[in-house]
Amino acid sequence: MKARESTMKFSIQRDVFVQSVQDVAKAISPRTTIQILSGIKIVADQDGITLTGSDSDLSIEAFIPKEKDGDELVSIQEEGSIVLQARFFSDMIKKLPENTVELAVNDQFIAQVTSGGSVFNLNGIDPSEYPRLPDIEEENIFRVPKNLLKSMIRQTAFAVSTVETRPILTGIHWNLEDGLLTCTATDSHRLAMRHAQVTDNENDVTFSNVVIPGKTLNELNKVLEDSDELIDIVVTGSQILFKSEHLLLYSRLLEGNYPATKNMIPTESKTAVKLEVKKLLDAIERALLLSREGKNNVVHVKNVEDGNLEITSVTPEVGKVTEQVSTLSYEGDELRISFNGKNMIDALKVVEATEIVINFTGAMSPFVLKPVDRDHMLHLFSPVRTY
Amino acid sequence: MKARESTMKFSIQRDVFVQSVQDVAKAISPRTTIQILSGIKIVADQDGITLTGSDSDLSIEAFIPKEKDGDELVSIQEEGSIVLQARFFSDMIKKLPENTVELAVNDQFIAQVTSGGSVFNLNGIDPSEYPRLPDIEEENIFRVPKNLLKSMIRQTAFAVSTVETRPILTGIHWNLEDGLLTCTATDSHRLAMRHAQVTDNENDVTFSNVVIPGKTLNELNKVLEDSDELIDIVVTGSQILFKSEHLLLYSRLLEGNYPATKNMIPTESKTAVKLEVKKLLDAIERALLLSREGKNNVVHVKNVEDGNLEITSVTPEVGKVTEQVSTLSYEGDELRISFNGKNMIDALKVVEATEIVINFTGAMSPFVLKPVDRDHMLHLFSPVRTY
Numbered sequence: 001m002k003a004r005e006s007t008m009k010f011s012i013q014r015d016v017f018v019q020s021v022q023d024v025a026k027a028i029s030p031r032t033t034i035q036i037l038s039g040i041k042i043v044a045d046q047d048g049i050t051l052t053g054s055d056s057d058l059s060i061e062a063f064i065p066k067e068k069d070g071d072e073l074v075s076i077q078e079e080g081s082i083v084l085q086a087r088f089f090s091d092m093i094k095k096l097p098e099n100t101v102e103l104a105v106n107d108q109f110i111a112q113v114t115s116g117g118s119v120f121n122l123n124g125i126d127p128s129e130y131p132r133l134p135d136i137e138e139e140n141i142f143r144v145p146k147n148l149l150k151s152m153i154r155q156t157a158f159a160v161s162t163v164e165t166r167p168i169l170t171g172i173h174w175n176l177e178d179g180l181l182t183c184t185a186t187d188s189h190r191l192a193m194r195h196a197q198v199t200d201n202e203n204d205v206t207f208s209n210v211v212i213p214g215k216t217l218n219e220l221n222k223v224l225e226d227s228d229e230l231i232d233i234v235v236t237g238s239q240i241l242f243k244s245e246h247l248l249l250y251s252r253l254l255e256g257n258y259p260a261t262k263n264m265i266p267t268e269s270k271t272a273v274k275l276e277v278k279k280l281l282d283a284i285e286r287a288l289l290l291s292r293e294g295k296n297n298v299v300h301v302k303n304v305e306d307g308n309l310e311i312t313s314v315t316p317e318v319g320k321v322t323e324q325v326s327t328l329s330y331e332g333d334e335l336r337i338s339f340n341g342k343n344m345i346d347a348l349k350v351v352e353a354t355e356i357v358i359n360f361t362g363a364m365s366p367f368v369l370k371p372v373d374r375d376h377m378l379h380l381f382s383p384v385r386t387y
Numbered sequence: 388m389k390a391r392e393s394t395m396k397f398s399i400q401r402d403v404f405v406q407s408v409q410d411v412a413k414a415i416s417p418r419t420t421i422q423i424l425s426g427i428k429i430v431a432d433q434d435g436i437t438l439t440g441s442d443s444d445l446s447i448e449a450f451i452p453k454e455k456d457g458d459e460l461v462s463i464q465e466e467g468s469i470v471l472q473a474r475f476f477s478d479m480i481k482k483l484p485e486n487t488v489e490l491a492v493n494d495q496f497i498a499q500v501t502s503g504g505s506v507f508n509l510n511g512i513d514p515s516e517y518p519r520l521p522d523i524e525e526e527n528i529f530r531v532p533k534n535l536l537k538s539m540i541r542q543t544a545f546a547v548s549t550v551e552t553r554p555i556l557t558g559i560h561w562n563l564e565d566g567l568l569t570c571t572a573t574d575s576h577r578l579a580m581r582h583a584q585v586t587d588n589e590n591d592v593t594f595s596n597v598v599i600p601g602k603t604l605n606e607l608n609k610v611l612e613d614s615d616e617l618i619d620i621v622v623t624g625s626q627i628l629f630k631s632e633h634l635l636l637y638s639r640l641l642e643g644n645y646p647a648t649k650n651m652i653p654t655e656s657k658t659a660v661k662l663e664v665k666k667l668l669d670a671i672e673r674a675l676l677l678s679r680e681g682k683n684n685v686v687h688v689k690n691v692e693d694g695n696l697e698i699t700s701v702t703p704e705v706g707k708v709t710e711q712v713s714t715l716s717y718e719g720d721e722l723r724i725s726f727n728g729k730n731m732i733d734a735l736k737v738v739e740a741t742e743i744v745i746n747f748t749g750a751m752s753p754f755v756l757k758p759v760d761r762d763h764m765l766h767l768f769s770p771v772r773t774y
Contacts, residue, residue, distance in 0.1 A: 085705060088676055088677055088705065091676055092673070092676050092677075095669070095672060095673050095676065096673070097669065097673075110706075117670070117710055117711030117712065117713075118670075118673055118708070118709070118710050118711075119708070119709040119710075120677070120706060120707070120708050120709075121706045121707040121708075121709075122677075122705065122706035123704065123705060123706050282482070282484065283504070283505075285482060286479070286482050286483070286484075286505055286507075289475055289478055289479050289482065290475055290479075290507070290509075317510065318472065318475065318509065318510060319497075319507060319508045319509040319510050320507075320508045321505070321506070321507050321508075322505075322506040322507075322508075323504055323505050323506075324504030324505075325504065326504075
């Protein structure tokens with residue numbers, strides 16, 4: 001008698017299994033109301049084990065081959081598939097007593113996970129109910145090193161909007177033109193922009209107005225190891241696919257037109273100030289210490305003698321902070337401006353430089369922060385009106 | 388003109404100041420509605436700086452002497468006192484740029500904290516409003532090493548009741564008789580008892596029915612360093628004082644009669660099982676993995692062939708766990724009992740032994756867990772009725 005499709009049996013190395021389960025679980029929303037999407041789909045076929053997690057917008061697929069570098073990772077006794085609750089699964093596997101785990105599924109969708117003296121009987125779900133992943137033609141691939149992609153995500157994704165009033169701003173705008181990939185995020189009060197040359201673009205892929213959900217890129221950043229290996233990226237009209245050796249991440253793109261951010265960025269400068277990142281960061285962090293409850297996080301900056309800056313913050317019930325910050329150089333007009341210090345801290349934490357230059361064009365105009373020596377990154381801030 | 392009482396000025400080593408501020412802040416309740424108790428009282432006199440934090444039940448006082456081992460810790464320019472908001476204070480001092488911090492108070496109770504280029508102006512409160520600490524006569528002192536006291540707290544305080552239905556059970560019962568200090572805590576479902584010989588008791592201090600709030604001992608455990616130095620302990624009718632070199636902790640005692648726990652502890656045994664702590668702990672932790680949401684945390688234990696145990700736990704929606712645990716020895720009757728596994732995990736984590744023995748006297752009777760070789764500690768558990 002032929003086994004039903006859902007019946008399967010394999011044994012697998014615990015640590016390899018844990019890693020892949022944790023990777024695909026990142027796509028699963030703990031608050032999903034669709035029962036099948038609260039589970040991880042596990043498929044055993046002749047090549048190895050494929051795991052999938054999804055929240056329907058974002059899907060992550062991990063493949064565990066039967067062998068790696070001559071080491072047997074998986075031994076498959078019977079091919080098949082099952083969907084198991086993600087919630088307890090990675091914790092459970094992590095705590096199993098032996099290095100080898102056996103998973104067997106009966107025709108009632110009950111999975112038995114065995115390791116040493118431990119036996120877990122888990123209620124599974126019929127895998128035929130699991131949604132299909134998007135079908136993406138892998139024609140127009142471009143490639144960047146994983147560690148570069150991670151940097152670009154880290155340096156822009158923090159600036160997306162977290163409110164849903166303009167959903168398009170919850171995503172990061174990607175533009176690829178002449179082999180230059182430009183990533184931009186803004187919540188309309190601050191903007192982060194980073195660009196880099198694409199390493200491998202043999203089909204000369206070009207696109208604009210591709211907006212990737214912030215969540216997608218944050219989860220991608222978590223599952224991607226920090227290496228200089230290349231990752232394949234494919235963009236279609238409504239989807240993006242990131243493809244690493246044993247990991248696929250599919251995401252829906254956001255619909256709508258992203259604002260034209262280029263015109264927002266001032267090109268002239270009335271005051272240019274060079275500063276050490278650490279000094280400025282520490283001073284703003286101290287200035288904001290008392291305003292944690294004030295919520296507006298406003299700091300006031302003005303120039304004082306010797307081209308240095310004075311940063312102040314007042315929280316009436318608690319007190320006032322005054323910080324003197326020495327500058328590396330100060331050129332141009334007098335300065336007196338107020339802005340959200342928390343936004344600047346966010347930028348200073350990802351700037352990956354020891355020295356930055358800030359160009360101001362007046363108390364009521366947005367101003368630009370860049371690393372001193374390089375032009376690959378830009379942070380824009382709106383001032384706050386305080387009178 | 389004589390300065391007003393609230394005016395003072397001193398400079399102090401930042402790290403020493405941070406440590407003492409953090410210690411006394413542990414007594415302060417972040418939710419207090421009494422404004423003066425949300426602050427730290429700072430007193431500068433000719434000997435050094437005294438800091439106090441209090442929630443009116445528990446008070447911690449730290450003293451920073453002017454000098455330690457020939458190193459100047461504090462330099463006092465003007466004696467005085469002030470009360471400053473605890474909330475931001477330790478964070479603020481920790482982040483100051485220089486190793487030296489200057490604190491100056493004007494006659495409007497405004498404190499100016501200066502370090503390098505940072506100046507904080509903080510609104511203070513009149514220190515004359517701060518409540519007095521209890522006056523405790525230090526006649527009947529007994530002493531134990533700090534690390535022993537920390538162990539005794541850790542091994543009992545976890546078992547106190549966290550619900551206020553019987554307030555006396557939120558405390559730990561201390562009894563001192565013939566130089567033997569016995570600490571007992573119970574939430575009426577489990578009980579933890581630990582005793583030890585007092586190191587120094589020249590006045591032959593004896594007491595019973597002293598009940599110390601769980602919070603007091605947990606905070607004491609945090610501020611006490613792990614050393615074999617002795618700590619002084621003084622008990623009065625309504626207060627207890629712990630006195631270390633530069634740290635005083637005062638606490639109100641709980642009022643009411645603690646239940647007579649001695650009679651609860653069974654003296655006979657029908658089944659005695661010796662087990663390795665780590666094996667048992669891992670097995671129960673795995674057994675409870677699926678029941679995290681079930682909330683009752685019940686595990687079922689029975690003996691199987693070769694004198695080993697089988698631990699099972701069922702969460703109908705999720706599945707069933709079965710754990711085989713090998714024993715070191717098994718003597719007596721058949722075993723079939725259900726209990727709260729989380730309570731046993733709590734005990735196994737503080738037992739500080741590699742092997743324990745559990746004595747059962749029937750499926751419906753409380754049972755006793757002890758380290759194999761020593762008699763200084765006992766954990767009692769009530770079984771759960773499952774039929």
